Amino acid sequence: MLELDNIAAGYGKLQILHDMSLRVRPGELVSVVGANGAGKTTTLRVISGLISALSGAVTYEGEPLTGLRPHQIVRRGIVQVSEDRDLFGPMTVEENLVLGAWTRRGVRMTQELERIFELFPILAERRKQAAQSMSGGQQQMLAIGRALMAKPRLLMLDEPSTGLSPKLTWDVLKAVAAIRDTGVSVLLIEQNAAQALSISDRAYVLESGTIALEGPGKELAGDERVKKAYLGL
Amino acid sequence: MSTALEVRDVSKSFRGVQALSEVEIDVAEGSIVGIIGPNGAGKTTFFNVIAGALRPDTGHVKLFGKDVSGMSPHRISRLGMARTFQLMRPFGSMTVRENVVAAALSRGGNHRGAHHHAHDVIEATGMAAWADMVSDSLHTAALKRLELARVLATRPRLLLLDEVLAGLVPAERAPVVELLAHLRESEGLTLVFVEHIMQAVMQLSDSVVVFDRGRVIASGEPAEVVADPTVVEAYLGQELPGA
Amino acid sequence: MTITTETRPGSAAVRNRRQSIQRSLIILVVITVLAAFAPALLPESSQTIAVRVLIFAIMAIGWNLMSGYGGMFSFGHAAFFGIGAYTDVYLLEHFGLSPWISLVVGAMLAALVAICIGYLAFRYKLRSAYFALATFAFAEMLRLLATNTSWVNGTTGFHVPLLPDNSWSMLQFAANAPQYYYIGLALVVICLLITMFYLRSRTGIHTVAVRDNEDAADALGVNVMRVKLTTMALSAAITSVAGMFYAQYFMFVDPDIAFGQAQSVQAIAPAVIGGVATLWGPLVGALILGPLSDLTAGWLRDPPAFLEFLSGRGGLDVVLYSILLIVIALVLPKGIVGSIRDWWKRR
Amino acid sequence: GSGGSSGNDKVIKIGTLHPLSGANAGDGTQLENGVKLGIKAINDAGGIKALGGAKLELDGGDTKGTPDTGQSEAQRLVGDGVVALVGTYQSAVSANVAAVAERNKVPFVMDVSGDDAILSHGYKYSFRMQPQNSRFGTTAAQYVKAIAAAANRPVTKVAYLHEATAFGTGVYQAFKAEAQKSGLQMGPEITYDAASVSDLTTQIAQVKASGANVLVVSGYYRDGVLAAKAIQTVKPALDAVVGAADGAFDQPQFPTDAGSASQGYFDVNYHFDDKSADAKAFSALYKTTYKDEARTGAALAYDSVRVIAAALEKAGSTDASKVRDAIAQTNLTPLTLSDGPIKFSDKGENSTSLPVLTQVQNGAPVVVYPQSAAVKSPVYPANPGQ
Amino acid sequence: MTGPTKTGEVVPSKDGTALRGGSRATSRLGLRHSTPLIVTGALLVVLFIAALLRSGSMGITGQALLTGIISGGVYSLLAMGLTLVFGVLDIVNFAHGAFLAVGLYITYEVAHQAGLNPYIALPVAILGLFVLGVLIQLLLLNRTMGGTLERQLLITLGLSLLISNVLLLVFGGDPLSANLKSDPGVHVFGAVANLSRVIALGGALVLAVLVFLLLERTSFGRAIRAVAASRQGAGLVGIDVRLVYAVTFGLGTACAGAAGMLIAPFTTITPTAGDQFNILAFVVVVMGGLGNVMGAVISGLIVGLVEQLGGVAIAGQSPLLGVFILFLLILLIRPQGIFGAASS
Numbered sequence A: 001m002l003e004l005d006n007i008a009a010g011y012g013k014l015q016i017l018h019d020m021s022l023r024v025r026p027g028e029l030v031s032v033v034g035a036n037g038a039g040k041t042t043t044l045r046v047i048s049g050l051i052s053a054l055s056g057a058v059t060y061e062g063e064p065l066t067g068l069r070p071h072q073i074v075r076r077g078i079v080q081v082s083e084d085r086d087l088f089g090p091m092t093v094e095e096n097l098v099l100g101a102w103t104r105r106g107v108r109m110t111q112e113l114e115r116i117f118e119l120f121p122i123l124a125e126r127r128k129q130a131a132q133s134m135s136g137g138q139q140q141m142l143a144i145g146r147a148l149m150a151k152p153r154l155l156m157l158d159e160p161s162t163g164l165s166p167k168l169t170w171d172v173l174k175a176v177a178a179i180r181d182t183g184v185s186v187l188l189i190e191q192n193a194a195q196a197l198s199i200s201d202r203a204y205v206l207e208s209g210t211i212a213l214e215g216p217g218k219e220l221a222g223d224e225r226v227k228k229a230y231l232g233l
Numbered sequence B: 001m002s003t004a005l006e007v008r009d010v011s012k013s014f015r016g017v018q019a020l021s022e023v024e025i026d027v028a029e030g031s032i033v034g035i036i037g038p039n040g041a042g043k044t045t046f047f048n049v050i051a052g053a054l055r056p057d058t059g060h061v062k063l064f065g066k067d068v069s070g071m072s073p074h075r076i077s078r079l080g081m082a083r084t085f086q087l088m089r090p091f092g093s094m095t096v097r098e099n100v101v102a103a104a105l106s107r108g109g110n111h112r113g114a115h116h117h118a119h120d121v122i123e124a125t126g127m128a129a130w131a132d133m134v135s136d137s138l139h140t141a142a143l144k145r146l147e148l149a150r151v152l153a154t155r156p157r158l159l160l161l162d163e164v165l166a167g168l169v170p171a172e173r174a175p176v177v178e179l180l181a182h183l184r185e186s187e188g189l190t191l192v193f194v195e196h197i198m199q200a201v202m203q204l205s206d207s208v209v210v211f212d213r214g215r216v217i218a219s220g221e222p223a224e225v226v227a228d229p230t231v232v233e234a235y236l237g238q239e240l241p242g243a
Numbered sequence C: 001m002t003i004t005t006e007t008r009p010g011s012a013a014v015r016n017r018r019q020s021i022q023r024s025l026i027i028l029v030v031i032t033v034l035a036a037f038a039p040a041l042l043p044e045s046s047q048t049i050a051v052r053v054l055i056f057a058i059m060a061i062g063w064n065l066m067s068g069y070g071g072m073f074s075f076g077h078a079a080f081f082g083i084g085a086y087t088d089v090y091l092l093e094h095f096g097l098s099p100w101i102s103l104v105v106g107a108m109l110a111a112l113v114a115i116c117i118g119y120l121a122f123r124y125k126l127r128s129a130y131f132a133l134a135t136f137a138f139a140e141m142l143r144l145l146a147t148n149t150s151w152v153n154g155t156t157g158f159h160v161p162l163l164p165d166n167s168w169s170m171l172q173f174a175a176n177a178p179q180y181y182y183i184g185l186a187l188v189v190i191c192l193l194i195t196m197f198y199l200r201s202r203t204g205i206h207t208v209a210v211r212d213n214e215d216a217a218d219a220l221g222v223n224v225m226r227v228k229l230t231t232m233a234l235s236a237a238i239t240s241v242a243g244m245f246y247a248q249y250f251m252f253v254d255p256d257i258a259f260g261q262a263q264s265v266q267a268i269a270p271a272v273i274g275g276v277a278t279l280w281g282p283l284v285g286a287l288i289l290g291p292l293s294d295l296t297a298g299w300l301r302d303p304p305a306f307l308e309f310l311s312g313r314g315g316l317d318v319v320l321y322s323i324l325l326i327v328i329a330l331v332l333p334k335g336i337v338g339s340i341r342d343w344w345k346r347r
Numbered sequence D: 001g002s003g004g005s006s007g008n009d010k011v012i013k014i015g016t017l018h019p020l021s022g023a024n025a026g027d028g029t030q031l032e033n034g035v036k037l038g039i040k041a042i043n044d045a046g047g048i049k050a051l052g053g054a055k056l057e058l059d060g061g062d063t064k065g066t067p068d069t070g071q072s073e074a075q076r077l078v079g080d081g082v083v084a085l086v087g088t089y090q091s092a093v094s095a096n097v098a099a100v101a102e103r104n105k106v107p108f109v110m111d112v113s114g115d116d117a118i119l120s121h122g123y124k125y126s127f128r129m130q131p132q133n134s135r136f137g138t139t140a141a142q143y144v145k146a147i148a149a150a151a152n153r154p155v156t157k158v159a160y161l162h163e164a165t166a167f168g169t170g171v172y173q174a175f176k177a178e179a180q181k182s183g184l185q186m187g188p189e190i191t192y193d194a195a196s197v198s199d200l201t202t203q204i205a206q207v208k209a210s211g212a213n214v215l216v217v218s219g220y221y222r223d224g225v226l227a228a229k230a231i232q233t234v235k236p237a238l239d240a241v242v243g244a245a246d247g248a249f250d251q252p253q254f255p256t257d258a259g260s261a262s263q264g265y266f267d268v269n270y271h272f273d274d275k276s277a278d279a280k281a282f283s284a285l286y287k288t289t290y291k292d293e294a295r296t297g298a299a300l301a302y303d304s305v306r307v308i309a310a311a312l313e314k315a316g317s318t319d320a321s322k323v324r325d326a327i328a329q330t331n332l333t334p335l336t337l338s339d340g341p342i343k344f345s346d347k348g349e350n351s352t353s354l355p356v357l358t359q360v361q362n363g364a365p366v367v368v369y370p371q372s373a374a375v376k377s378p379v380y381p382a383n384p385g386q
Numbered sequence E: 001m002t003g004p005t006k007t008g009e010v011v012p013s014k015d016g017t018a019l020r021g022g023s024r025a026t027s028r029l030g031l032r033h034s035t036p037l038i039v040t041g042a043l044l045v046v047l048f049i050a051a052l053l054r055s056g057s058m059g060i061t062g063q064a065l066l067t068g069i070i071s072g073g074v075y076s077l078l079a080m081g082l083t084l085v086f087g088v089l090d091i092v093n094f095a096h097g098a099f100l101a102v103g104l105y106i107t108y109e110v111a112h113q114a115g116l117n118p119y120i121a122l123p124v125a126i127l128g129l130f131v132l133g134v135l136i137q138l139l140l141l142n143r144t145m146g147g148t149l150e151r152q153l154l155i156t157l158g159l160s161l162l163i164s165n166v167l168l169l170v171f172g173g174d175p176l177s178a179n180l181k182s183d184p185g186v187h188v189f190g191a192v193a194n195l196s197r198v199i200a201l202g203g204a205l206v207l208a209v210l211v212f213l214l215l216e217r218t219s220f221g222r223a224i225r226a227v228a229a230s231r232q233g234a235g236l237v238g239i240d241v242r243l244v245y246a247v248t249f250g251l252g253t254a255c256a257g258a259a260g261m262l263i264a265p266f267t268t269i270t271p272t273a274g275d276q277f278n279i280l281a282f283v284v285v286v287m288g289g290l291g292n293v294m295g296a297v298i299s300g301l302i303v304g305l306v307e308q309l310g311g312v313a314i315a316g317q318s319p320l321l322g323v324f325i326l327f328l329l330i331l332l333i334r335p336q337g338i339f340g341a342a343s344s
């Protein structure tokens, strides 16, 4: 479904990704773990068109994504929840969610909103509050909710559990698994490697801009090297 | 032991949202207090009120015996309190060293002294290799350490940390937790920290305070608190697999 | 294979080559020595332009300190320029005071006004565009006040009376005397030195910190208001010096010249073109902008044959000038010095 | 200073400083064209004979309407070795250029620039062709009184509307002083900001409320048109609207821009001598050359060149101080209405220049007073805006 | 300035409202904050009484009121386009006056060359300037988006110079006019205004409502506000950010074009005719709150009133002085402008 082949990318003269390759198959939940600064976010940015690769190819359903702008990529069903959340601060929670469905003209908004409110009831309660005045965790929920409004076919999540309470973290990860079960492919970046690996079909370990390890989620979770590095405290 | 921080009856609301109500907390000098609670419980607001970024609707905050309610952040800071932000806020155009020097300079003293102190703090926080990097281009882990280094450069007696571990991979967390524990041991620093990473909370705190909907719903020994059914219900949820 | 997870810089971070103050000083000396030969090399008729370059440079250095390094975008630097100019001509006309004394008085007055404006604006956390427009409104108000106030001669403004002989104390020389150029050059050098040392002082460091993140600086114990006001006052004082020198050189000041919008633009444009928040940017920008309009006017004084139908119609040179301005702003997003510095780092 | 040897193919440069871009580009271009025609006329007539038929050459500068550009351009022209400067239309710019001229000892002939203050510093090298602003105020008061008396329709009260800068205020004060001397009753003084005004209805309502039967206006072109339109809308009961050096009421395009509102408007200003054959020839030449109606300012610019050329002939030299002395003794019949040949006072004012009264009649401004200069007789009361 | 702060955390200020970098406002009528409105209202009443006492005539004061509202309409018209561009693109557009001048010349061409009623030029001016604006945004400004204030300032200043001097080259510097065949006075309670000015006021109000509806009631308007709030976020939900920028800038210039056409019948047309409005239009924009179209309209009327009543009440001073004093007062009481919305 999504293929990254020998990607090199970076910021200015800084090269972050070196010869990086990765695959997501239809209906698969793939996670990427790696140290801080390894290039996980950069990888997502390349896919969603926020930065362009220096070399290598990104292919989605057989078509190259190279040169497409972010909104064109979203229209193909690839939706990202970014680390910074990128919410529309002064707009209300509801407006943020409705805008999430920008690429889906003519859908029944109320129904779509209900779907999200079921997952995050606090958003229903605060539908008229400005996004920027929500707490850190509430904003994270809103960002995920907004992405789901787009009914993505490939959902990319950048550390969705950051700042969420333990209870919510688990809720969110379960929801992600449930989303995968509806046929959506998911590319997940998570610091809670243990939990992430436990729900992943496959996983990659990213190190200094290249893939160091690859394998089924459960298998990697059992790998001694991974255990030592990511499952510690 | 004397109290570092004394919070009495503090309430704060934002147009209909009661972010804090009648919060009372005492923090003994040299102790480490962990604050947990569901998202939106009011933890960050609580920090904002203590640090002077927000004015409480009611109540008082006493810092080392001095009433600081309504004081401006920089004056409170000079009484020995320092805070980090939930989202990192480096002085982006400056290098790590310059960031730390700028912080050290806010405490008087000459440039030479500030540079020495900054050097020490950078060593202590493991930032030596980063010292000449422009802080805008740092990654999460380095930024979190920079935040720490910067507040330490102000020679605080009380430190408020808002989710310093968020966004760090597990291997990165350990050294930070060690550093914090070490600071208390060697410098007698008082720590109040907000954290969702429960292992760290359990490992570090002398006592834990639980917020929910602006109220303190439980407090006490870490082990006691996590066993409290209301806390499990509101915050922890079911047992975490793999945790 | 092992997996590394510890935090290390690797290649993935920008290493900053800090400019040492010694290096800046050496560059300054070189520039000054080179510039000292300019009057000997340039044709006599271009000396007005040379002096104009210096005046632009002083204004832009002042603006850059506050708006570049301090991040407080001023669109009203004409206010400070005008205060400098008016203080000079007023004290000269009414008390026969030496411009050198007026320089000090004007600088203090400008600093004082800056502190008042700043205090009001920052107390209410005015930022970016709001702040810019507030400063703009202040300058406009001063212009209107000067226009309607009879004791500063209303719209007529002031003339500096001609003296029979050169006078250092009254800062007046024969037209095109090289003294003007050298005094201007000295003022520019002094302003650059002030900028250099200020930026290394405690308040200077905090100025940049506050620009980068005000709340963080506040929480770290920086007195944000004091830092901002100090920077603003210094910036205003520097710009007022340009006003004084302008009045002495052009010997005429009226409300539009002193407080008009064009003057504010002239403080901003050289800094932007040269490179905002760079030490040499304002100087480089002034070197380009100062002669630019004369150059375009010169090229087109006799339009090429295919444009002959335009002859007798003014404006073509301004068209060319404005196109150049736009192109520079587009091609060099960080200004000339900023772009060169980036390129240097990227090599 | 300037100087140089003389020779047969020698050219003598004359520097011009006019606003060729910016808000006053229209008038600046007219003046510049006037200079060009003047130079052409002299050269066609054989150049400066006293200097072996040396040809004049234009060295043009664009002031962009700002004093500092004016000054640096002036400095450039002086550096280029011009024998004299002509300019500048705006008083603030002229004031600056006059100082440059004085310091460099280069003669400066002002074609258009009215502010009295320019020549109040005792400058030796500056001369002015047009009447200074205060004279418009003084003569306006005299003319108003005279034509009203002639029509047997006494002036009960004069309301005065003027823009608020030195120009409007200066003319107003001269008018008021003369009015007090001659017993004209003054009504309200109403001012406005010419740079920002976009509607004068309220001001005209004040005129109406004051009960004045004559309104005197001193302003620029754009606000003059605004005033005329406001008067037509508010319809105060006025016998006459009289411009005192107003920038609109004597302009050929004013009736086009203000439409029927312009009918009957008076203006006191400098003006072509419509009866002189030279002036007619100049107008015709201007029109064929530039496809545009010549304004009086162009004639003043043209005359400025003639003054300089005559001075060169007389001095027989390009030496600046000799040319200056020769200009001071000018004796030359101008294209504009005057009390005789051009003569400069000690201060450099053209003492024979004569403001005249024009009136818009049948869609064109014509001279109606004083009788010696008049082409038509004044219609009074003019019932403006009715 | 190191670019906008990341979306995501409240920046608290003392009164609990959140102010971000440029404090972009949404376009809701934030009437909850009544202090500045009361101050403004009080000032207007004081000015009215002072004007009445000073002139001693209800007729004059009434005329000042009417003229104030009418010329305020012109300011609103101009400010609307500016505030859109300001609020959404963060561009301080100094070329706005020059765009207005283009509208004037389009009207002149239609009225004179084609010999038609000037109002026929309205669609031409709107469309022409929309296209011009879109092109300028696509070709020039899009490359500078997200940058700092000063660079765009330089570009728009350059544009302003460029446009007015091209107009000078093409049309010459002499004033032109595009009068109506007949422009009778309309009488309201003893005061009077030209028909063309009344039409301009009406046009301003209609246009304001249209723009307001576009922003608040259409999904494209929501997209515009989303882009204003977070450029990256907008891209990530599938909005074509560059297109939104271009259309928004086009709308802004189209407003200037409409303004130019509507004021043409009572304005002297010169290449720099728009410049005199620039300064006041900015004052109106800030008073109304950046990006707030309705705020701009109401502030425009207030500025018109203050200017006219002040002109009568404090004769001898420039009427603009009153406007600037009010402006600073409002900035100091309420930095977001009278109608700038606070967060939530």
Ligand SMILES: Nc1ncnc2c1ncn2[C@@H]1O[C@H](COP(=O)(O)OP(=O)(O)OP(=O)(O)O)[C@@H](O)[C@H]1O
Binding pocket: A011, A014, A016, A034, A035, A036, A037, A038, A039, A040, A041, A042, A043, A083, B136, B137, B138, B139, B140, B141, B167, C012, C013
């Ligand atoms: N805009 C930028 N400009 C310059 N460098 C950047 C920029 N964004 C990221 N970097 C650098 O690129 C490297 C990789 O960043 P990236 O965000 O991809 O890491 P990551 O694996 O997502 O890590 P984490 O999110 O845990 O910090 C880091 O060293 C970071 O400092």
Ligand SMILES: Nc1ncnc2c1ncn2[C@@H]1O[C@H](COP(=O)(O)OP(=O)(O)OP(=O)(O)O)[C@@H](O)[C@H]1O
Binding pocket: A133, A134, A135, A136, A137, A138, A163, B014, B015, B017, B018, B019, B037, B038, B039, B040, B041, B042, B043, B044, B045, B046, B086, E010, E016, E017, E018, E344
């Ligand atoms: N400026 C504001 N306006 C309106 N509501 C606000 C504002 N600031 C905070 N709130 C609300 O107050 C409550 C407490 O927020 P706070 O940021 O203190 O939560 P928190 O405990 O830090 O949560 P998290 O763990 O998610 O960071 C939340 O419901 C939030 O939406």
Ligand SMILES: [Mg+2]
Binding pocket: A040, A041, A042, A083, A158
């Ligand atoms: Mg990341």
Ligand SMILES: [Mg+2]
Binding pocket: A135, A136, A137, B043, B044, B045, B086
């Ligand atoms: Mg929080």
